[in-house]
Amino acid sequence: xxxxxxxxxxxxxxxxxxxxxxxxxxxxxxxxxxxxxxxxxxxxxxxxxxxxxxxxxxxxxxxxxxxxxxxxxxxxxxxxxxxxxxxxxxxxxxxxxxxxxxxxxxxxxxxxxxxxxxxxxxxxxxxxxxxxxxxxxxxxxxxxxxxxxxxxxxxxxxxxxxxxxxxxxxxxxxxxxxxxxxxxxxxxxxxxxxxxxxxxxxxxxxxxxxxxxxxxxxxxxxxxxxxxxxxxxxxxxxxxxxxxxxxxxxxxxxxxxxxxxxxxxxxxxxxxxxxxxxxxxxxxxxxxxxxxxxxxxxxxxxxxxxxxxxxxxxxxxxxxxxxxxxxxxxxxxxxxxxxxxxxxxxxxxxxxxxxxxxxxxxxxxxxxxxxxxxxxxxxxxxxxxxxxxxxxxxxxxxxxxxxxxxxxxxxxxxxxxxxxxxxxxxxxxxxxxxxxxxxxxxxxxxxxxxxxxxxxxxxxxxxxxxxxxxxxxxxxxxxxxxxxxxxxxxxxxxxxxxxxxxxxxxxxxxxxxxxxxxxxxxxxxxxxxxxxxxxxxxxxxxxxxxxxxxxxxxxxxxxxxxxxxxxxxxxxxxxxxxxxxxxxxxxxxxxxxxxxxxxxxxxxxxxxxxxxxxxxxxxxxxxxxxxxxxxxxxxxxxxxxxxxxxxxxxxxxxxxxxxxxxxx
Amino acid sequence: xxxxxxxxxxxxxxxxxxxxxxxxxxxxxxxxxxxxxxxxxxxxxxxxxxxxxxxxxxxxxxxxxxxxxxxxxxxxxxxxxxxxxxxxxxxxxxxxxxxxxxxxxxxxxxxxxxxxxxxxxxxxxxxxxxxxxxxxxxxxxxxxxxxxxxxxxxxxxxxxxxxxxxxxxxxxxxxxxxxxxxxxxxxxxxxxxxxxxxxxxxxxxxxxxxxxxxxxxxxxxxxxxxxxxxxxxxxxxxxxxxxxxxxxxxxxxxxxxxxxxxxxxxxxxxxxxxxxxxxxxxxxxxx
Numbered sequence: 001x002x003x004x005x006x007x008x009x010x011x012x013x014x015x016x017x018x019x020x021x022x023x024x025x026x027x028x029x030x031x032x033x034x035x036x037x038x039x040x041x042x043x044x045x046x047x048x049x050x051x052x053x054x055x056x057x058x059x060x061x062x063x064x065x066x067x068x069x070x071x072x073x074x075x076x077x078x079x080x081x082x083x084x085x086x087x088x089x090x091x092x093x094x095x096x097x098x099x100x101x102x103x104x105x106x107x108x109x110x111x112x113x114x115x116x117x118x119x120x121x122x123x124x125x126x127x128x129x130x131x132x133x134x135x136x137x138x139x140x141x142x143x144x145x146x147x148x149x150x151x152x153x154x155x156x157x158x159x160x161x162x163x164x165x166x167x168x169x170x171x172x173x174x175x176x177x178x179x180x181x182x183x184x185x186x187x188x189x190x191x192x193x194x195x196x197x198x199x200x201x202x203x204x205x206x207x208x209x210x211x212x213x214x215x216x217x218x219x220x221x222x223x224x225x226x227x228x229x230x231x232x233x234x235x236x237x238x239x240x241x242x243x244x245x246x247x248x249x250x251x252x253x254x255x256x257x258x259x260x261x262x263x264x265x266x267x268x269x270x271x272x273x274x275x276x277x278x279x280x281x282x283x284x285x286x287x288x289x290x291x292x293x294x295x296x297x298x299x300x301x302x303x304x305x306x307x308x309x310x311x312x313x314x315x316x317x318x319x320x321x322x323x324x325x326x327x328x329x330x331x332x333x334x335x336x337x338x339x340x341x342x343x344x345x346x347x348x349x350x351x352x353x354x355x356x357x358x359x360x361x362x363x364x365x366x367x368x369x370x371x372x373x374x375x376x377x378x379x380x381x382x383x384x385x386x387x388x389x390x391x392x393x394x395x396x397x398x399x400x401x402x403x404x405x406x407x408x409x410x411x412x413x414x415x416x417x418x419x420x421x422x423x424x425x426x427x428x429x430x431x432x433x434x435x436x437x438x439x440x441x442x443x444x445x446x447x448x449x450x451x452x453x454x455x456x457x458x459x460x461x462x463x464x465x466x467x468x469x470x471x472x473x474x475x476x477x478x479x480x481x482x483x484x485x486x487x488x489x490x491x492x493x494x495x496x497x498x499x500x501x502x503x504x505x506x507x508x509x510x511x512x513x514x515x516x517x518x519x520x521x522x523x524x525x526x527x528x529x530x531x532x533x534x535x536x537x538x539x540x541x542x543x544x545x546x547x548x549x550x551x552x553x554x555x556x557x558x559x560x561x562x563x564x565x566x567x568x569x570x571x572x573x574x575x576x577x578x579x580x581x582x583x584x585x586x587x588x589x590x591x592x593x594x595x596x597x598x599x600x601x602x603x604x605x606x607x608x609x610x611x612x613x614x615x616x617x618x619x620x621x622x623x624x625x626x627x628x629x630x631x632x633x634x635x636x637x638x639x640x641x642x643x644x645x646x647x648x649x650x651x652x653x654x655x656x657x658x659x660x661x662x663x664x
Numbered sequence: 665x666x667x668x669x670x671x672x673x674x675x676x677x678x679x680x681x682x683x684x685x686x687x688x689x690x691x692x693x694x695x696x697x698x699x700x701x702x703x704x705x706x707x708x709x710x711x712x713x714x715x716x717x718x719x720x721x722x723x724x725x726x727x728x729x730x731x732x733x734x735x736x737x738x739x740x741x742x743x744x745x746x747x748x749x750x751x752x753x754x755x756x757x758x759x760x761x762x763x764x765x766x767x768x769x770x771x772x773x774x775x776x777x778x779x780x781x782x783x784x785x786x787x788x789x790x791x792x793x794x795x796x797x798x799x800x801x802x803x804x805x806x807x808x809x810x811x812x813x814x815x816x817x818x819x820x821x822x823x824x825x826x827x828x829x830x831x832x833x834x835x836x837x838x839x840x841x842x843x844x845x846x847x848x849x850x851x852x853x854x855x856x857x858x859x860x861x862x863x864x865x866x867x868x869x870x871x872x873x874x875x876x877x878x879x880x881x882x883x884x885x886x887x888x889x890x891x892x893x894x895x896x897x898x899x900x901x902x903x904x905x906x907x908x909x910x911x912x913x914x915x916x917x918x919x920x921x922x923x924x925x926x927x928x929x930x931x932x933x934x935x936x937x938x939x940x941x942x943x944x945x946x947x948x949x950x951x
Contacts, residue, residue, distance in 0.1 A: 282719030
């Protein structure tokens with residue numbers, strides 16, 4: 001297992017820039033609990049994935065074999081944007097060295113994403129003497145942690161003089177696949193086992209950069225001054241339109257540290273390696289690296305910004321009132337980036353050199369290796385030069401035919417001599433075990449690989465003579481019928497009738513939220529699927545577990561996830577219910593499963609979502625194994641070490657040695 | 665029969681069964697590129713034999729600089745290739761061995777060694793059982809003799825069989841590796857004739873785990889240099905800061921070869937054999 005990268009995935013560094021804003025900040029965000037994913041898919045599409053799994057199993061049963069499959073996904077995704085003004089006046093120098101009196105406008109971006117995915121599949125088919133058993137397990141883990149604090153320097157007219165960015169983050173991904181196959185046919189058994197996996201991680205423990213402009217830029221005015229579009233006014237007759245601008249002349253500089261990790265592994269067992277000349281039954285190879293990097297950058301930073309004031313999602317458009325923390329806030333509707341343009345461009349300009357630096361070595365390896373492979377593929381065919389200068393393909397040398405006009409390509413002594421068949425025929429040595437029978441008695445093809453190929457052919461032939469083909473045909477036909485019943489012709493929620501829209505306040509040019517709307521009943525009037533409480537606009541009838549937060553709710557939700565920096569915190573294992581997968585895949589899925597059952601409720605801790613039975617889920621329990629006091633005492637009593645098997649054997653051995661002495 | 669004999673027989677059976685199913689022979693090697701490559705890439709290998717399997721594990725830590733080294737270096741071996749050479753000399757790998765080579769048991773030495781170990785264990789168990797039932801001096805001596813024979817088989821036959829099956833014994837056509845073979849034949853080994861000013865040093869010792877080897881080498885890998893720069897390095901070893909010094913490659917390897925837990929379990933039968941030898945109730949001697 002790729003232990004080193006796994007460790008990186010599990011123990012990401014605590015973000016140094018994570019913080020909580022003041023109580024009067026503007027904050028909004030979304031959260032999703034991936035354990036509701038299958039239910040939400042059903043709510044949106046009408047497809048019940050568990051019913052489809054049952055269809056697969058029923059179709060297999062109908063066709064005459066056993067098939068079981070299941071998948072589990074869990075984890076959490078959280079995205080929050082918080083902004084506020086720090087009215088303390090500070091002095092900064094712009095890119096020309098001119099000093100300005102400004103205040104700070106803070107924006108904080110917080111992202112936490114952790115995902116655990118497991119799927120399993122088993123199939124068992126048997127005929128009279130032949131059988132096929134398949135066992136497969138696949139898993140994936142993803143973690144992303146980003147904390148960015150952007151300090152923008154503005155004057156009283158919201159003209160921007162520059163910004164500072166402090167950022168930390170990590171992205172990690174790991175995937176594993178195990179595949180076991182057992183085929184019994186023609187009285188032969190083949191049972192290969194393959195495990196393979198990879199992991200990559202990219203960590204930025206620290207990144208800081210500074211942006212200063214030549215001339216103050218006015219992109220905040222895009223959200224405060226409604227553009228006039230004389231050609232096409234909005235339906236309600238108000239002035240509307242889009243506005244955008246590009247600004248040159250800014251300078252960004254900064255430094256960063258990165259850690260890039262990767263791991264690849266492949267384990268093979270049970271392959272008929274000896275049949276192909278390898279004296280190994282099991283082979284396991286792993287490559288891993290963790291590449292630290294540091295660097296700095298300094299470059300021009302062009303910035304572009306814009307807003308579309310005339311973007312509408314009927315009935316939402318123009319100005320609307322939002323209910324936030326019991327107060328009504330008038331907002332402008334339209335499209336614009338969720339955070340200031342300066343922050344977006346600074347993040348892009350800072351991350352690119354850090355990313356390039358982190359992946360430089362790895363990219364070189366991949367590039368060089370792929371280049372070498374391509375070279376091999378495109379390499380001109382090797383040639384053999386005859387004694388008279390004629391050139392022929394190299395593999396024509398000593399092939400039994402004189403291809404050079406002077407016959408110099410047929411020189412058996414130099415090519416390794418001859419092979420004498422059992423019946424006395426003599427052939428070039430290079431023809432021995434070349435996959436073709438060159439001796440009339442076939443004695444030149446007698447190596448183990450040829451025997452293995454023959455064995456495989458016998459097995460394949462034996463399988464072809466069974467009911468396997470008919471079984472698969474019956475399975476496919478039955479599955480088609482069963483799945484039809486579980487897949488609606490029309491999705492419950494038509495994505496094409498959806499619309500996203502942003503909200504901002506014009507007096508301070510600040511984005512305060514967004515909404516995703518969908519037309520539920522086809523009346524061209526949309527309902528809010530995800531978003532704030534918009535006065536006078538109905539909520540969608542389809543309830544998804546995607547949560548939208550603003551105001552104090554968002555502040556609380558953000559505070560809850562701010563400290564989650566490790567995969568197992570964001571996506572708790574206790575919430576990842578793989579009990580059904582374990583039932584399907586058995587001990588090979590969880591070979592070292594701890595059988596401890598702390599609360600004695602008959603469900604072992606690994607599958608129990610409340611290990612100590614205190615009524616709190618493990619992921620909400622600060623000490624999931626604490627339990628009532630009397631249980632702790634019991635646990636302590638249970639933990640008294642007992643004699644090991646080795647100790648018992650040693651005692652018996654000593655007794656055996658000492659016994660004759662006592663008899664003496 | 666003495667009252668201790670059933671215990672001896674039971675323990676002998678248990679120990680022999682455990683010995684049979686444990687690891688028989690292990691090679692563990694760790695090799696580190698100490699000079700020339702960033703972050704000292706380390707190769708760890710573990711080769712293991714038991715009663716039915718041979719398995720091989722390899723991991724490369726800090727692998728990127730090593731992969732880059734293998735990719736970027738140019739093969740500067742002097743052997744002509746078929747493309748270069750207009751030569752009718754075939755590549756080395758294309759030469760078939762029509763007589764089966766010098767492999768003494770056609771790749772099945774380990775199978776024979778396994779049979780031998782199995783037979784020895786059965787013989788020891790049988791000898792202990794027989795000498796318990798009929799404790800004559802010849803039978804008890806036979807048990808001790810079989811035990812000694814088994815020890816020799818475990819310590820020598822299994823490793824030699826593994827070596828023979830791996831072709832370690834007959835390596836006349838294999839060039840000497842710059843890493844002393846510590847990075848395993850599965851990898852792209854670089855032969856010493858591609859190095860200038862190559863120096864190596866090795867040592868061997870005994871430890872509880874088996875025989876330990878250490879190996880150190882250092883030299884200038886000509887494959888890392890442009891063709892026109894190689895001669896200068898061959899003629900005079902560059903010092904730090906001089907052109908060509910970047911081709912310096914240093915390697916340190918440690919390898920332990922030894923029997924696996926089979927030996928421990930086998931040795932645990934020694935007290936039982938001694939008990940068997942010393943046990944009373946010998947009708948023949950009493951007579």
